Amino acid sequence: MEEIFIVKIGGKVIDNEDARNEFLSKLAKIGKNIILVHGGGKVANQVLSSMGIEPKMINGRRITDAETLKVVTMVYTGLINKTITAKLNSLSRKSVGLSGVDGVLLDAVKRPVKDIDYGFAGDIEAQGVNTDLLLNLVKSGYTPVIATIAADKNAQLLNINADTVASTIAAGLAKKANVNLFFCFEKKGVLMNAEDDNSVIKLLNSENYPELSKKGIFSEGMIPKLENAFKTINQGVKKVIIGNSNDIEQFFQENHAGTLIC
Amino acid sequence: MEEIFIVKIGGKVIDNEDARNEFLSKLAKIGKNIILVHGGGKVANQVLSSMGIEPKMINGRRITDAETLKVVTMVYTGLINKTITAKLNSLSRKSVGLSGVDGVLLDAVKRPVKDIDYGFAGDIEAQGVNTDLLLNLVKSGYTPVIATIAADKNAQLLNINADTVASTIAAGLAKKANVNLFFCFEKKGVLMNAEDDNSVIKLLNSENYPELSKKGIFSEGMIPKLENAFKTINQGVKKVIIGNSNDIEQFFQENHAGTLIC
Numbered sequence: 009m010e011e012i013f014i015v016k017i018g019g020k021v022i023d024n025e026d027a028r029n030e031f032l033s034k035l036a037k038i039g040k041n042i043i044l045v046h047g048g049g050k051v052a053n054q055v056l057s058s059m060g061i062e063p064k065m066i067n068g069r070r071i072t073d074a075e076t077l078k079v080v081t082m083v084y085t086g087l088i089n090k091t092i093t094a095k096l097n098s099l100s101r102k103s104v105g106l107s108g109v110d111g112v113l114l115d116a117v118k119r120p121v122k123d124i125d126y127g128f129a130g131d132i133e134a135q136g137v138n139t140d141l142l143l144n145l146v147k148s149g150y151t152p153v154i155a156t157i158a159a160d161k162n163a164q165l166l167n168i169n170a171d172t173v174a175s176t177i178a179a180g181l182a183k184k185a186n187v188n189l190f191f192c193f194e195k196k197g198v199l200m201n202a203e204d205d206n207s208v209i210k211l212l213n214s215e216n217y218p219e220l221s222k223k224g225i226f227s228e229g230m231i232p233k234l235e236n237a238f239k240t241i242n243q244g245v246k247k248v249i250i251g252n253s254n255d256i257e258q259f260f261q262e263n264h265a266g267t268l269i270c
Numbered sequence: 271m272e273e274i275f276i277v278k279i280g281g282k283v284i285d286n287e288d289a290r291n292e293f294l295s296k297l298a299k300i301g302k303n304i305i306l307v308h309g310g311g312k313v314a315n316q317v318l319s320s321m322g323i324e325p326k327m328i329n330g331r332r333i334t335d336a337e338t339l340k341v342v343t344m345v346y347t348g349l350i351n352k353t354i355t356a357k358l359n360s361l362s363r364k365s366v367g368l369s370g371v372d373g374v375l376l377d378a379v380k381r382p383v384k385d386i387d388y389g390f391a392g393d394i395e396a397q398g399v400n401t402d403l404l405l406n407l408v409k410s411g412y413t414p415v416i417a418t419i420a421a422d423k424n425a426q427l428l429n430i431n432a433d434t435v436a437s438t439i440a441a442g443l444a445k446k447a448n449v450n451l452f453f454c455f456e457k458k459g460v461l462m463n464a465e466d467d468n469s470v471i472k473l474l475n476s477e478n479y480p481e482l483s484k485k486g487i488f489s490e491g492m493i494p495k496l497e498n499a500f501k502t503i504n505q506g507v508k509k510v511i512i513g514n515s516n517d518i519e520q521f522f523q524e525n526h527a528g529t530l531i532c
Contacts, residue, residue, distance in 0.1 A: 055344075059320045078349060082317075086348025087340060090371045094421035097374050104372040104403070109352045111366045111412055112359050141366070141410075148406060150373055159356035 010185040012041045012146060013260070016174035017192045021253045022049030022088060029095065031192075034256050036099035041146045043177065044103075044153045046092060047170035052076075052083040068229070072127040072167040080167050084155040085109070093153045103151040108132070108158025108168060111141040114176070116158035116166045130158055130166025132173070134243060137180025171233065175240045182244030189245050190266075191233065192253035197267035198234070200225060208251075212269045214238070237269040246270070272447040274303045274408060275522070278436035279454045283515045284311030284350060291357065293454075293515050298361035300522055303408045305439065306365075307416045308354060309432035314338075314345040330491070334389040334429040342429050346417040347371070355415045365413040370394070370420025370430060373403040376438070378420035378428045392420055392428025394435070396505060399442025433495065437502045444506030451507050452528075453495065454515035459529035460496070462487060470513075474531045476500070499531045508532070 021031045035042065052070075053063045056079050064071035072080065085107040093105035108114030108130075115136030119129045145152050156173040159165050171191065178189040197208035200220075209220070212234065220226070226234060237248040249259050251266020258265035283293045297304065314332075315325040318341050326333035334342065347369040355367035370376030370392075377398030381391045407414050418435045421427050433453065440451040459470035462482075471482070474496065482488070488496060499510040511521050513528020520527035 055321075058322075059317075081352055082344035082348035084348070085352050085367075086344035086346070090343055090347050090369055090419060090421075090427060091425075094371045094425040094427060097371070097421065098423060098425035102373060105347075105369070106372075107352055107367070109356045109359070109367060111364060141412075144406065144410060148403075150403075157352060159352075159359065161360060163353075163356040163360035165352060165356060 010041060010143065010146065011188070012043060012181060012185045013188045013190060014043045014045065014174055014178045014181075015190045015192065015256070016045045016047075016170060017253055018047030018170055019049060019194055021192065022046060023051060027253075028092070031253050031256060032092065032095045033099060036096055036101040038257065038260055040260060042151050043142060043146070044092070044096075044151060045170055045174040045177065046084075046088060046153065046155060048080060048084045048088065048156075051088060052080045055079050055083050066124055069126065069169070070129075070167065071125070072129050074128065077128040077165055077167060081157050081165055085157050089153060089155040096151060096153065101151055102149055103153050104145055105153045105155070107155040108173065109165070111138050112159075113138045113141060113154070114158040114168065114173065116160050116168060118160055118164065118166055128164065128166050130160065130168045132158065132168060132176050134176055134179035137177050139181050139184055142177070142181065143184060171236065175236050178245045179240050179243035182240075187245045189237075189240055189248045190256075190259045191237075191248070191250045192256065193250065195252060196255070196265070197251045198226070198230060202227060209267050212267055234269070241270060272303060272405065272408065273450070274305060274443060274447045275450045275452060276305045276307065276436055276440045276443075277452045277454065277518070278307045278309075278432060279515055280309030280432055281311060281456055283454065284308060285313060289515075290354070293518060294354065294357045295361060296518050298358055298363040300519065302522060305404060305408070305414045305416065306354070306358075307418065307432060307436040307439065308346075308350060309418065310342060310346045310350065313350060314342045317341050317345050328386055331388060331431070332391075332429065333387070334391050336390070339390040339427055339429060343419050343427055347419050351415060351417040358413060358415065363413055364411055365415050366407055367415045367417070369417040370435065371427070373400050374421075375400045375403060375416070376420040376430065376435065378422050378430060380422055380426065380428055390426065390428050392422065392430045394420065394430060394438045396438055396441035399439050401443050401446055404439070404443065405446060433498065437498050440507045441502050441505035444502075449507045451499070451502055451510045452518075452521050453499075453510070453512045454518060455512065457514060458517070458527070459513045460488070460492060464489060471529050474529055496531070503532060
């Protein structure tokens with residue numbers, strides 16, 4: 009089976025041109041099959057502001073009304089996706105920018121309204137991933153670069169959380185390939201002590217996780233990421249690494265950077 | 271050899287939701303290999319205006335400065351491309367939205383400045399078309415939907431004229447497939463009398479074209495389109511049809527609508 013590395017990026021690597029180009033230069037040289045999933049960073053908010061639209065967030069998640077949906081579609085699938093894809097191509101890593109819309113890569117449904125109405129936000133499941141299209145492109149030597157907008161059966165565009173897209177694609181592909189899932193963020197990994205950037209937990213597994221979790225080590229934002237990581241492992245993903253985008257090359261090495269979850 | 275129909279749309283079919291959906295509903299039902307190339311319509315100007323940027327045009331061509339480039343990239347490769355692709359998918363025609371950037375589909379160079387500085391406008395040639403990627407997708411049952419933004423070797427995004435993209439892709443594919451090229455516009459075809467919408471010239475070829483041209487039949491805007499059409503025929507494209515997007519189904523029939531150039 010093909011070995012595939014799904015890399016999710018967001019934050020500074022999207023917003024800052026120098027940081028982005030440095031990251032992509034490293035990524036371009038890695039001689040492995042990669043699928044890159046990117047979030048939207050702060051660019052969407054800047055474009056919304058320039059159009060006089062106030063960004064709406066609740067608990068760190070975007071509320072996507074009709075106007076916001078247009079803008080995030082333009083920014084994620086347009087500006088950011090093509091900028092990243094063009095850069096990788098210029099670095100001789102042949103890449104194809106896609107969104108969940110393309111080839112129904114992600115078969116999405118609008119999130120039902122419970123306590124909070126997230127607007128045009130979507131949910132996806134592993135069986136709704138068009139793995140044939142991804143495997144076709146990977147086997148043809150392309151790096152798919154994926155923006156996290158998808159559509160439902162009625163062509164309604166929907167905004168999907170980027171962590172969810174990366175995990176769901178990983179889980180979807182796990183039946184047909186050896187899949188590894190790398191989450192890049194601003195910290196060096198999952199920290200034992202939030203105050204100490206060097207207190208990275210090298211390994212989390214079903215043995216030490218419940219114990220550390222009980223001790224209240226993990227922040228509120230980290231818990232869903234970790235639960236999600238363990239879920240994808242149960243769905244057949246070989247390993248998950250959470251770490252800093254600066255260390256992307258070391259994610260691929262035996263003595264990996266970041267926190268390994270397996 | 272595979273038979274492929276390259277269909278270029280622009281104008282009302284992009285700007286007006288009802289016209290667009292009607293056109294795409296017709297297109298979705300046509301049981302042929304299609305590659306759809308779309309222009310940007312007036313949507314880019316609306317977005318530019320909402321951001322307080324004045325659209326700049328000379329002789330009907332856009333002057334693409336850095337700010338305008340960002341907006342047209344967002345609108346063409348983001349909003350319009352994904353809206354069309356999602357709609358075709360919802361109509362059970364599996365489609366993949368791409369731009370010239372993706373897989374270096376179109377290897378572009380910035381247009382040299384002569385009399386007019388068009389800014390970040392690009393030129394492409396038939397040998398710079400990634401025909402492998404297009405044929406791979408077509409043979410896998412997908413309809414490529416192509417937005418007319420590409421990049422140069424240094425990842426500089428460039429805006430390319432949509433007629434040029436359609437012709438160049440047609441010429442590029444002509445060595446590997448039987449290619450037909452359909453230009454959809456607002457008139458029923460090339461008119462013998464500009465005042466009479468029903469005076470469509472059914473056939474233009476190397477015999478009657480020079481004669482009609484000498485008579486001054488063709489408008490200033492039509493001449494480059496026709497020269498271009500004859501050029502693609504010389505490059506191996508089987509036939510070119512110029513006609514109204516409402517008649518798209520009849521383009522595919524023996525007794526075609528519009529003006530046939532061959």
